[in-house]
Amino acid sequence: MRRALGLLLLLAAAPALADSRLPPDPYAYNQLADPRQEAEAAALMQTLRCLVCQGQSIADSDAELAGDMRALVRRRIEAGERPEAIRAWLVDRYGNWVSYAPPLEPATWPLWGAPILLVLAGAWLARGRLRRRRR
Numbered sequence: 001m002r003r004a005l006g007l008l009l010l011l012a013a014a015p016a017l018a019d020s021r022l023p024p025d026p027y028a029y030n031q032l033a034d035p036r037q038e039a040e041a042a043a044l045m046q047t048l049r050c051l052v053c054q055g056q057s058i059a060d061s062d063a064e065l066a067g068d069m070r071a072l073v074r075r076r077i078e079a080g081e082r083p084e085a086i087r088a089w090l091v092d093r094y095g096n097w098v099s100y101a102p103p104l105e106p107a108t109w110p111l112w113g114a115p116i117l118l119v120l121a122g123a124w125l126a127r128g129r130l131r132r133r134r135r
Contacts, residue, residue, distance in 0.1 A: 027074040028067030034078075041074045044083040047100050048073075048090060057100070 032038040042059060048069065050061035058066040058073075069090070076086050087099065096102040104112055 024064070024067050025071035027071035029070075032074055032078055037077050038074075040083055041070075041077045044073055044077070044086060045070055048087070049098050049100055051094060051098065 045059035048058045050056045050066040052063035053061045058069045102108045
């Protein structure tokens with residue numbers, strides 16, 4: 001019984017040990033010296049989704065992976081790489097999901113088409129209700 005309880009406690013504590021004990025990269029929380037480069041990096045970071053938080057951009061997330069991604073973006077911008085190239089590299093590595101603006105392709109048609117279909121369905125329902133009220 002004690003072994004089972006100990007194992008249960010160990011398994012329950014495992015998520016708390018998931019983060020590394022390494023210090024964060026300096027560029028995860030510090031801005032670039034060049035304001036123009038920092039503006040480019042900040043604009044790009046706002047358009048990239050945190051892979052851990054899923055609902056936040058890497059600029060807004062406190063997750064360790066988001067900090068690593070911020071540092072990566074800042075280092076590449078500082079080295080002179082264009083934001084489009086950095087985005088392309090991240091999309092190649094993590095898939096279209098990392099971007100808040102996925103491309104229009106067959107796999108994303110429902111994502112782009114659903115809002116249009118919902119608006120049309122709402123207009124059709126509203127039209128039907130208005131007709132019934134007039135009668």
